[in-house]
Amino acid sequence: NAGVTQTPKFQVLKTGQSMTLQCAQDMNHEYMSWYRQDPGMGLRLIHYSVGAGITDQGEVPNGYNVSRSTTEDFPLRLLSAAPSQTSVYFCASKYRDYNEQFFGPGTRLTVL
Amino acid sequence: AQSVTQLDSHVSVSEGTPVLLRCNYSSSYSPSLFWYVQHPNKGLQLLLKYTSAATLVKGINGFEAEFKKSETSFHLTKPSAHMSDAAEYFCAARSSNTGKLIFGQGTTLQVKP
Numbered sequence: 194n195a196g197v198t199q200t201p202k203f204q205v206l207k208t209g210q211s212m213t214l215q216c217a218q219d220m221n222h223e224y225m226s227w228y229r230q231d232p233g234m235g236l237r238l239i240h241y242s243v244g245a246g247i248t249d250q251g252e253v254p255n256g257y258n259v260s261r262s263t264t265e266d267f268p269l270r271l272l273s274a275a276p277s278q279t280s281v282y283f284c285a286s287k288y289r290d291y292n293e294q295f296f297g298p299g300t301r302l303t304v305l
Numbered sequence: 306a307q308s309v310t311q312l313d314s315h316v317s318v319s320e321g322t323p324v325l326l327r328c329n330y331s332s333s334y335s336p337s338l339f340w341y342v343q344h345p346n347k348g349l350q351l352l353l354k355y356t357s358a359a360t361l362v363k364g365i366n367g368f369e370a371e372f373k374k375s376e377t378s379f380h381l382t383k384p385s386a387h388m389s390d391a392a393e394y395f396c397a398a399r400s401s402n403t404g405k406l407i408f409g410q411g412t413t414l415q416v417k418p
Contacts, residue, residue, distance in 0.1 A: 293351055294406060298348040
């Protein structure tokens with residue numbers, strides 16, 4: 194198993210540009226989540242999904258959209274990037290009713 | 306609202322000495338508790354988890370954590386630090402009613418030779 198994969202690893206955007214951060218898992222996990230990591234703030238939940246076709250907002254959803262058309266993929270979209278979205282983004286997945294989350298390697302995003 | 310507080314943002318120890326990383330949680334329910342480690346430019350790796358079984362939990366790489374309900378704490382310990390333990394450590398709690406994972410702010414562990 195590849196586990197949780199994320200692309201790209203690094204990205205630099207200009208303010209106002211849009212992009213999609215990709216996340217995929219091959220473990221047939223129902224739950225998938227997106228977090229952002231900022232210094233001194235730990236990880237904060239952006240959006241999550243409990244299964245294909247079902248998504249919900251986390252702690253800091255503004256400025257981000259998600260969709261879950263398949264079990265494997267959970268892309269995160271930035272429609273109009275802002276400098277405040279400069280962060281490291283982690284995707285995670287887990288089995289339903291299991292406690293352990295598996296994290297991807299992260300995407301380091303800089304918005305100028 | 307549930308919260309997780311890591312009491313130290315930075316801990317420095319000498320190689321071979323004990324490690325203590327402190328974590329307190331607030332919750333109306335008995336949560337599931339986790340410790341994750343993040344090495345530079347890497348993702349998060351689960352060290353150990355508490356899910357209402359034994360209160361002393363053993364994890365990977367010689368780490369342990371003890372759940373103390375009376376103190377609402379879940380401190381991470383290791384008897385003897387190794388240089389490879391230098392990393393950032395995150396305590397997290399999973400709410401039993403929402404299922405969401407709440408992370409602490411993180412503790413950077415520095416290990417000096």
